[in-house]
Amino acid sequence: xFAIIMHHTxxxxxxxxxxxxxxxxxxVSCDLQQPTLMSQIIDTGLAHGDGQYVLHHALLxxxxxxxxxxxxxxxxxxxxxxxxxxxxxxxxxxxxxxxxSRDAAGLKPATLITRITNDVTQMxxxxxxxxxxxxxxxxxxxxxxxxSTLVCPDLAPILFIIMPILVIFILIVMRRSLPLYTQMQAAxxxxxxxxxxxxxxxxxxxxxxxxxxxFAEFKQANQNLQTTSLNAAMATVTLAxxxxxxxxxxxxxxxxxxxxxxxxxxxxxxxxxAFVNYMIQITTAMIQTANIITAFSRAITSAARVQAVLDExxxxxxASAPLxxxxxxxxxxxxxxxxxxxxxxxxxxxxVPDGHSLGIVGPTGAGKTTxxxxxxxxxxxxxxxxTIGGTDIQTLxxxxxxxxxxxxxxxxxxxxxxxxxxLSFGGAATPEALSTAAxxxxxxxxxxxxxxxxxxxxxxxxxxxxxxxxxxxxxxxAFTNDPDIVVLDDATSAVDQSxxxxxxxxxxxxxxHQTTLIISQRVTNVIDCDxxxxxxxxxxxxxxxxxxxxxxxxxxxxxxxxxxxxGRHANE
Numbered sequence: 001x002f003a004i005i006m007h008h009t010x011x012x013x014x015x016x017x018x019x020x021x022x023x024x025x026x027x028v029s030c031d032l033q034q035p036t037l038m039s040q041i042i043d044t045g046l047a048h049g050d051g052q053y054v055l056h057h058a059l060l061x062x063x064x065x066x067x068x069x070x071x072x073x074x075x076x077x078x079x080x081x082x083x084x085x086x087x088x089x090x091x092x093x094x095x096x097x098x099x100x101s102r103d104a105a106g107l108k109p110a111t112l113i114t115r116i117t118n119d120v121t122q123m124x125x126x127x128x129x130x131x132x133x134x135x136x137x138x139x140x141x142x143x144x145x146x147x148s149t150l151v152c153p154d155l156a157p158i159l160f161i162i163m164p165i166l167v168i169f170i171l172i173v174m175r176r177s178l179p180l181y182t183q184m185q186a187a188x189x190x191x192x193x194x195x196x197x198x199x200x201x202x203x204x205x206x207x208x209x210x211x212x213x214x215f216a217e218f219k220q221a222n223q224n225l226q227t228t229s230l231n232a233a234m235a236t237v238t239l240a241x242x243x244x245x246x247x248x249x250x251x252x253x254x255x256x257x258x259x260x261x262x263x264x265x266x267x268x269x270x271x272x273x274a275f276v277n278y279m280i281q282i283t284t285a286m287i288q289t290a291n292i293i294t295a296f297s298r299a300i301t302s303a304a305r306v307q308a309v310l311d312e313x314x315x316x317x318x319a320s321a322p323l324x325x326x327x328x329x330x331x332x333x334x335x336x337x338x339x340x341x342x343x344x345x346x347x348x349x350x351x352v353p354d355g356h357s358l359g360i361v362g363p364t365g366a367g368k369t370t371x372x373x374x375x376x377x378x379x380x381x382x383x384x385x386x387t388i389g390g391t392d393i394q395t396l397x398x399x400x401x402x403x404x405x406x407x408x409x410x411x412x413x414x415x416x417x418x419x420x421x422x423l424s425f426g427g428a429a430t431p432e433a434l435s436t437a438a439x440x441x442x443x444x445x446x447x448x449x450x451x452x453x454x455x456x457x458x459x460x461x462x463x464x465x466x467x468x469x470x471x472x473x474x475x476x477x478a479f480t481n482d483p484d485i486v487v488l489d490d491a492t493s494a495v496d497q498s499x500x501x502x503x504x505x506x507x508x509x510x511x512x513h514q515t516t517l518i519i520s521q522r523v524t525n526v527i528d529c530d531x532x533x534x535x536x537x538x539x540x541x542x543x544x545x546x547x548x549x550x551x552x553x554x555x556x557x558x559x560x561x562x563x564x565x566x567g568r569h570a571n572e
Contacts, residue, residue, distance in 0.1 A: 004303060004310070005086060005127060008093065013085035020078035020131035023071050028139040030068030032147055035277035037061050039151060043270035079131030087124040091116055094309050111189045113196070115305050118188060122302035125295050133292045141285035148278035152271040154261055155254050159282070162250045166243060166286060170293060173239050177297045180232035185301050187225040194218045236297070239290040247283040251276055323400040324389025327484040327515040328354040329375065334384035336374060344370045345382075346538040352531070354389070355513040359526025361556060362535035368519045369409075371535070372487050375517075377401050388485070406483040410490035412474035414462030419447060420454040422462075422473060429480050440506045441476035442499055443469070467494040475503070479510070487517040492525065500525070523563045532556070 009017050037057050045054035094116045145163070149156040198205065198214050205214050258272040329352040337343035344367045352358045360368050373379055374386060377398055386393050393401055414422050423434050434454050438444045446469055450456040462470045471494045478486055492500045504525060507516075518526050526532055527546045534542040534553045542553035549556045 004090070004306060005123065005130070008089040009082060009086045009127075010089065013082045016078040017082040017086075017127070017131060020075045020082065021135040023078065024075040024132055024135040025139060026071035027068045027075065028136055028143060030064040030071065031140065031281065032143045033064045034061055035274040035281070036147065036151060037064075038277065039268075039270035039274035041270070042273060043268045075132055079128050082131060083124045083127040086127050087120050090123065090306065091120050094120070094306070097309060097312050111193070111305075112309065114185070114189050114192050115302075115309050119185065119302035119305045122295075122299050123306060126299035126303075129292050129295055129299075133288055137285045137288035137292060140281055141289065144278045144282040144285060148275050148282070151278070152258070152267060152275040154267055155258055155272075155275045158250050158253050158257070159279075162246050166246060169242060170239065170289070173236055174293050174297060177232060177235040177294070178300060180228070180235050181298045181301045182304075184225070184228045184232045185298075185305060187221070187228040190221045191218075191225050194221045236290070236294045239293065240287050243286040243290055244283060247279060247286060251279045251283075254279060321391045321395040323396065323404060324391045326354045326389030327404070328352060328387075328389055329358075329485065329515065329517070330385075330387045330390075331371075331374075332385040332387075334374065334382055334386060336370060336379065336382035344538050345374070348384075348535075348538070348540060350531075350533055350540065350543065352515060352517065355515060356530040357511075357516040357518065357528075359529035359532040360517065360519045360535060361521065361523075361526060361532065361559060363555065366535040367538045368535055369489055372407060372489055372517070372519065375487065376405055376407055404483065405485045405487060406478040406480075407487045407489065408475045408478035408491035410471075410493050412462070412467075412470040412491075412494075414458050414465070414470055414473060416460045417458055418452075418455050419450075419458060419473065422458055423454070423477050423480050425477055427481065433481050434476075436482075436510075437476040437479040440479045440503070440510045441472045442495075442502045442506060443472040443476050446472075468496070468499065471495055472499075472503075482510075482514075485515045485517070486511065487519075488525075489519045490521065492520070492522070521559070523560050527560075 005017075006014075037060055041054050041057045044050065045057060094112075098112050098116070145159055148159065194217065198218060205211060254275055255272065258267060258275065261267045262269060262272060331348050331350050334345055334348045335343050336345045348367075348371065350358070360371070362368050370379075374382055375393070377393060380394060388396070388401070388404055396404075415425070420429075420434055423429060423437060429437075431454070435444070438447055438454075446465075447453055447456070458464065458473075462473065465473065471492060475488070475491050478488070478491070492503055495503070500522065501524070508528070516529075518529060520526050530545075531543060532546055532549045533540050534549060534556050536555060542549045542556060544552070546560075550560055551557075
């Protein structure tokens with residue numbers, strides 16, 4: 001846990017992290033002087049009627065109070081700075097890991113959101129505790145015990161009886177609370193997942209009139225979170241009251257027993273008052289300790305969850321080969337699966353010569369999109385070899401791979417901004433390049449009438465555009481700056497037939513002699529490709545031109561007959 005904090009606290013933040021506790025020692029020292037000075041005022045100044053002595057010690061108390069205030073404010077400022085900078089660094093690294101993870105079985109978005117927000121906040125609270133509370137409370141507690149023993153040894157046994165009882169009680173509470181806070185954070189994950197799914201799938205939920213059903217499921221998850229949180233809170237709820245009860249009981253005993261000693265002249269009134277004030281300081285320190293233990297329990301759980309994200313880090317191999325000029329693609333005996341015992345792709349081999357087009361068809365779940373994920377290095381854990389221009393893609397940097405290969409997926413994700421910022425996503429593009437890309441995707445049809453055209457706003461996830469318009473913008477993004485290799489994964493599934501035909505015509509003209517991969521269930525999109533492969537159950541079952549595949553693949557034959565007319569050959 002502290003290794004995570006240290007790793008993400010740099011420069012001035014690290015200085016602040018170590019300097020804040022030292023300054024807090026100054027505040028604690030100032031606080032510990034007050035009861036002793038008060039005792040001296042009572043036993044010496046007031047008892048002997050020495051006004052000068054009283055005034056002198058009162059000014060000392062004021063000086064220590066102001067000095068303590070300055071130290072406390074400085075410590076709080078430094079602690080806040082260290083906490084905020086640590087949180088900033090940790091969130092940035094966790095998001096970077098989430099975006100660049102190549103682990104096919106990695107953490108899911110719902111739990112990542114919770115860990116990057118809620119769990120990092122708990123870690124920030126821990127930094128505040130370390131720099132302030134975890135110094136102030138123990139030192140005030142230890143200092144109070146030492147000073148009370150020095151000021152009034154006759155009453156010190158009261159503390160030596162109460163403190164061991166409190167320590168045992170605190171350890172029992174901490175042991176009970178840790179597992180409960182782990183369960184609570186898992187329940188937060190489930191609530192976040194439910195909220196995310198319901199908000200993203202609102203249209204589907206409404207179309208099936210499942211509002212009540214989804215609300216009932218969310219209510220159950222929310223109720224589970226409430227119950228788990230309540231159990232965690234109940235595990236620590238008695239901590240502060242029991243501490244206060246026992247220490248207040250100690251004060252009562254100190255007053256009664258100390259009073260009897262004072263009557264017999266064994267101790268002075270000032271000693272009793274000083275001891276009681278130290279007991280109050282000890283009470284405050286113990287209550288702070290109780291709050292720290294509660295927060296510490298949550299922080300330990302959060303630290304484990306944050307560490308799970310950080311452990312996703314896999315050092316990316318350094319690029320050892322320059323970006324090739326050629327744009328051929330070769331898969332050589334590639335096998336991949338989330339579970340190696342049931343591969344999604346099984347011994348897949350094919351070659352796309354430079355400047356040629358490849359059509360890929362197959363039933364749902366055949367591994368078509370997975371094939372593209374491997375080509376773009378979304379996952380690296382596969383056997384076999386994948387090359388671009390004769391160069392193994394694992395010897396190329398990710399930046400080079402994504403410069404060479406642009407992908408338009410079926411799920412058209414747009415980001416809040418403008419049309420231009422979405423089309424040039426991740427790079428710069430001239431107005432001419434934007435216009436050309438939009439023309440290929442047949443997007444000028446709805447961009448041109450807009451008042452701001454390419455500067456027109458795009459809402460989050462492109463909600464101010466229709467499904468077909470989002471797909472065309474997504475398609476245009478892939479064509480921006482004319483990449484060497486373009487991959488279209490059912491990228492026109494939401495557009496109508498006439499628009500699809502227009503896009504196909506524009507694509508054929510613009511991408512002549514450039515490498516293109518087209519995944520589609522529309523025969524018209526792949527029928528003119530230089531080669532077509534049929535992918536079924538992770539294996540290539542047929543390959544060749546349209547006529548050859550039509551003759552050799554029942555799946556492709558059914559696809560052609562269904563879409564182009566019964567008994568019609570692929571080349572007709």
